[in-house]
Amino acid sequence: xxxxxxxxxKLFYFVFGFTLLMFASAGDLSAENKHMIxxxxxxxxxxxxxxxxxxxxxxRDGNSGKxxxxxxxxxxxxxxxxxxxxxxxxxxxxxNYLEIRLRxxxxxxxxxxxxRGDIAIYxxxxxxxxxxxxxxxxxxxxxVLVGEMPKRWPENALxxxxxxxxxxxxxxxxxxxxxxxxxxxxxxxxVYGGFGNETWISNRIVKETKGVVLVYKNTLIPAFFHSTCGxxxxxxxxxxxxxxxxxxxxxxxxxxxDAPNYDWIFxxxxxxxxxKIKDIFNDSSEIVISVDVKNKTSSGRVKQLNITTSQGQxxxxxxxxxxxxxxxxxKSTRFDLSTHRDQLVFHGQGWGHGVGFCQWGxxxxxxxxxxxxxxxxxxxxxxxxxxxx
Ligand SMILES: [Zn+2]
Numbered sequence: 325x326x327x328x329x330x331x332x333x334k335l336f337y338f339v340f341g342f343t344l345l346m347f348a349s350a351g352d353l354s355a356e357n358k359h360m361i362x363x364x365x366x367x368x369x370x371x372x373x374x375x376x377x378x379x380x381x382x383x384r385d386g387n388s389g390k391x392x393x394x395x396x397x398x399x400x401x402x403x404x405x406x407x408x409x410x411x412x413x414x415x416x417x418x419x420n421y422l423e424i425r426l427r428x429x430x431x432x433x434x435x436x437x438x439x440r441g442d443i444a445i446y447x448x449x450x451x452x453x454x455x456x457x458x459x460x461x462x463x464x465x466x467x468v469l470v471g472e473m474p475k476r477w478p479e480n481a482l483x484x485x486x487x488x489x490x491x492x493x494x495x496x497x498x499x500x501x502x503x504x505x506x507x508x509x510x511x512x513x514x515v516y517g518g519f520g521n522e523t524w525i526s527n528r529i530v531k532e533t534k535g536v537v538l539v540y541k542n543t544l545i546p547a548f549f550h551s552t553c554g555x556x557x558x559x560x561x562x563x564x565x566x567x568x569x570x571x572x573x574x575x576x577x578x579x580x581x582d583a584p585n586y587d588w589i590f591x592x593x594x595x596x597x598x599x600k601i602k603d604i605f606n607d608s609s610e611i612v613i614s615v616d617v618k619n620k621t622s623s624g625r626v627k628q629l630n631i632t633t634s635q636g637q638x639x640x641x642x643x644x645x646x647x648x649x650x651x652x653x654x655k656s657t658r659f660d661l662s663t664h665r666d667q668l669v670f671h672g673q674g675w676g677h678g679v680g681f682c683q684w685g686x687x688x689x690x691x692x693x694x695x696x697x698x699x700x701x702x703x704x705x706x707x708x709x710x711x712x713x
Contacts, residue, residue: 359494362458362504363505363516366455367510369448371451372453373402373434373455377397377426379427380395380427381398381424381427382424383422383423384423385419385422386446404453424445426443438518440463446504457509461493462534466530468489468515469489469526473485480689480690481687483529484699484700488538488549490535490536492547495545495546536709536711538707545704546567546572548677549680550675550676550681551683552675552682552684554656554674556623557703562627562679573705575702577703579682579685579688579689582687585655587671587672587673588655588671589669589671592649593666594612594613601649605636610635610636611634615629615663616661617629625678655676656678680703681704
């Protein structure tokens, strides 16, 4: 792939066999100060939110950088925005972009959740504001790790997750440079709970892997990961056509069979399917009669489905079909499909898109005493672990 994103001119390569701990103590490479991450905390936008700040802070016009107000210890305050500006309680600021900067190590609370870093508030429509957390890379990973993997899992799996999450975040930063944020705080990017997600164990794991990322030919890889592959991971370009890196190839994973969603069944009434896909039909009055698998990818996931209606036949990509019906109910595209009376019966394996690192598989590999780098290179074969300078 022509890898979009960041290239590093000076990279520190791992010599396999070194422990991550040794690298972590090998000097301050200040990765977190160079790499700021912008996380959208407000999904599609808020009309208002509650903000509280402990410690000193400054409010600046994000467009001009001009200082508008500085103070300390903001009590619980309602924040809203509109065409004429942004309000913090009764205080108004004539701007469509307000930056609230905190001192290092101080926190703010948004709707009762605590975060590190700074706050950017953008007016994005008449009554809607976007709230974006600007935070250093390492502090961001501290807020992600426990959101993505239980803190009691084996430490080598947690280290591997920290490295995959860090790589994924920097990759996303590279491709969203012209937008207001790099990542969302939910499963559509990676689950970020901020300061409230930090634990003593997970913060130690982040520190031990500080600045370590995965590259292929000196370029960050799109380090996708998922909960459970169900026996085999998927080629990256089978899910995202533009993602074609050799290290995102399908591998057989016999290590995630303890996962709660290794096997699943979902029944879907044809009439319930009707509304979710009717916009693909030529005529909105068409009735779905049957659905069957047209073909599968070489890794065994459904690639396309045949949909037969009262008036014709359509072909739909399984990835699109899953997202439209419900990615929580059709947990993956690794399924067999049968029909029982008026219902489609999906019998599947695994949860998630199946590309890259399988989290439950990483747990299984760590329990078999594989090292952090061995786990990562199993799923991202051909990539290299390097440390940001
Ligand atoms: Zn797996």
